[in-house]
Amino acid sequence: MESSRKNIFVFGSDDFNLSLIRALDTAGQYELHSLFSYGEVKGGDEFPVKALYEGALARLNAFPGTVDAIVGYWDFPVSTLLPLLRAPFGLPSPSFESVLKCEHKYWSRLEQARVVPDHIPDFCVVDPFSEDYRQQISIPYPFWIKPVKAASSYLGFNVHNDADLDHAIAQTRRGIARFSQPFNYLLQFANLPEDIAPVDGNHCIVESMISEGRQCTLEGYVHAGEMTVYGNVDSIREGKHHSSFSRYQYPSSIPHRVQNRMISVTEQFLSHIDFDNGPFNIEYYWNQNSDRIWLLEINTRISKSHCPLFLKVDGASHHKVMVETALGRKPDFPHRKGRFRVAAKFMWRVYGNARVKKVPSADQIAALQERFLDADIQLHIKPGMALSDLKDQDSYSYEIAIIYMGADSQKELLQKYRDVTDATGIELEDLHSGRGYNP
Incomplete structure (x- = not known):
């Protein structure tokens, strides 16, 4: 039994x-x-x-x-x-x-080009260790360059000219092994096609710039060949080139007709690569002026960053989807059964290196969470450390904390976030002058 x-x-x-x-x-x-x-x-x-x-x-x-x-x-x-x-x-x-057809960025673009070519940018592959790397790039400036395997925008660079490219290549050569060596070990277990086998983790993909727009992520799963999307989360960016995420907000405010087009593109691609029996999240841009949607990338997992958002709005963390698909069951996920109408994960960022002077103690964080009952506060920093000591940051900022919050409107949500950050009392100091400041 x-x-x-x-x-x-x-x-x-x-x-x-x-x-x-x-x-x-x-x-x-x-x-x-x-x-x-x-x-x-x-x-x-x-x-x-x-x-x-x-x-x-x-x-x-x-x-x-x-x-x-x-x-x-x-x-x-x-x-x-x-x-x-x-x-x-x-x-x-x-x-x-x-x-791998989702996670190997170059292989993924090749497969996307076969079924949804109108929704992806121009792209090419480049060996950053080659002396003629500039000649390998067929995309005109400006463009993005990033390793074929990384995470959290690690070694992703917005390149506008030769100087930017030389800087990106130099940084990539120094840091790419963190992901390329373990990724190359895993590639041995796959049957790689002839056009992919030479492109290991020591390579980069170059992509033309996607026109500005609103970014969002579909969360879904495939069970027994049937795809379901159960949520759409807006991704709001800030900072230089709008390259750093400031918050994820759920539910999305993008029109449903646009979300439905994203779902259709997703279904075409996942069916093409025979992805089945697992969760996924897939990131898109929507250009409101041209009404065009662009596929950014696909992750073969739930987004842990979105779990508290679904809990606050729908009444359950979507770990439920992860567990039930892994057990071979079709997930039974609630909809709008949570306490709040809107929720967000805020990524508290600092632009420029600094030393950490003061952070709230565990007791002070507990008191903050008592004061702001729905807030979950997770610090990444401690006194004495430099922000550059943080691992796997994007190329333009340092994430010092994440804060999950819920509210009944976006206006209330943003005000609560400002109240929480002001109350933490975090202090940084300039590395050169030693002058303290609040982030």
Whole structure:
């Protein structure tokens, strides 16, 4: 007789997200097991993918009970490793090749060009270690250049001229190995086509600029060949070139007719690459003047950043989608059953390096969360550190904290965010003058 409790292994677990998953299990159906912690998976100076892959398989094989699901909510290397870990146990999962067709940025663009060519920018591939890298680029200035595999806009550069390109190449040569070496290890497990096999993680993709517009992300899943989109989240950018995210806000205010077109493009692409039995999120731009939509990129996981937003607005974290698809079930996800009409994840950013002088203590953060009952505050900084010590930042800013909040209107939401940041009392000091200031 089948046990009523399912053994679910969480790859790269952390306390915050584990608490959200446990809150979903009101019927006591899940037995959660940590399969390496966040710190072991993503907290170091490098990603030990070989040790993680072999170590995870050893732990799973040694487990005395049934392995019913393996889940994860982080990007590389978690999302990339999941299909490889599930396969030996016959668990529901997208294929490894379909995941790579989303996560390998150049391969993904090639596949997109075959089915949705009107919704992608011009692109080409370049070897940053080649002496003739400039001659390999067929895209005119301005353009974006980024590694074929990275995360959180790491080593993504907006290039307007030769000097910008030389700077981007120099920085890429210094930093690309953080992702390229572990990614190249995983590529050995895939059947790569002839036009992709030479393009490993040490390469970059160059893309023409997408005209300015509103950015949003569809959250969805495919179950038994049927695609469902259950939410659309606006991504608001700020800073130089509008390249840094300032907040994710749910639900999207983009017209439903535009959202429906995005859903149609998504379905065409995911069907083309045979992506099945897993969650995804896919990012788009909508140019309001031309009414054109542009596909930015696809992630083969839920966005953990959006989980508290769905909880506040819909009444459940979409970890529910992650778990239920991994168990082979069609998710039963609520709609607008939450406490608030609107919610956001705010990324508190600083533009320019500085040293951290003062942050609120754990007790002070607890008091803030008591004062602002719906706020979840997560600091990334501590006194004495330089902001440049933060890992995997974008090329133009430093994220010092994230704050989740809900409200009944956007106006109320933004005011509550200003009130919280003012109340933290965080102080930074200029690295050169030593002069203190509030971010």
